[in-house]
Amino acid sequence: PTITFIQHDGGQHRIEAEAGQSLMQAALANLVPGILGDCGGSCSCATCHCYVEGAWAEALPEPVEEERLMLDCALHVLPSSRLACQVVLSEAMDGLMVKLPISQL
Numbered sequence: 286p287t288i289t290f291i292q293h294d295g296g297q298h299r300i301e302a303e304a305g306q307s308l309m310q311a312a313l314a315n316l317v318p319g320i321l322g323d324c325g326g327s328c329s330c331a332t333c334h335c336y337v338e339g340a341w342a343e344a345l346p347e348p349v350e351e352e353r354l355m356l357d358c359a360l361h362v363l364p365s366s367r368l369a370c371q372v373v374l375s376e377a378m379d380g381l382m383v384k385l386p387i388s389q390l
């Protein structure tokens with residue numbers, strides 16, 4: 286699927302991700318700035334925090350409790366906040382757009 290990351294300063298990175306990858310893995314593989322993934326995807330660092338844009342926020346599977354608890358520790362959390370390491374990509378997510386918080390420049 287094609288995914289677009291929008292930096293807090295407005296810069297955009299459009300990448301081709303692979304189904305089965307997490308959104309965080311796809312960002313790292315494509316050198317998207319602002320997604321660090323310090324914990325390697327174990328839902329314990331929140332350096333992969335992003336905002337899911339528009340209707341995608343509703344379309345994605347709900348975060349499980351572990352993700353919600355970790356988001357409680359993140360900065361600048363919004364209702365559309367997700368941890369990119371917990372979002373597993375599928376072809377149906379083609380066109381997904383996510384924004385990055387100001388704390389992840």
Ligand code: FES
Pocket residue numbers: 309321322323324325326327328329330331332333334355368369370371
């Ligand atoms: Fe650490 Fe997502 S990579 S919480």
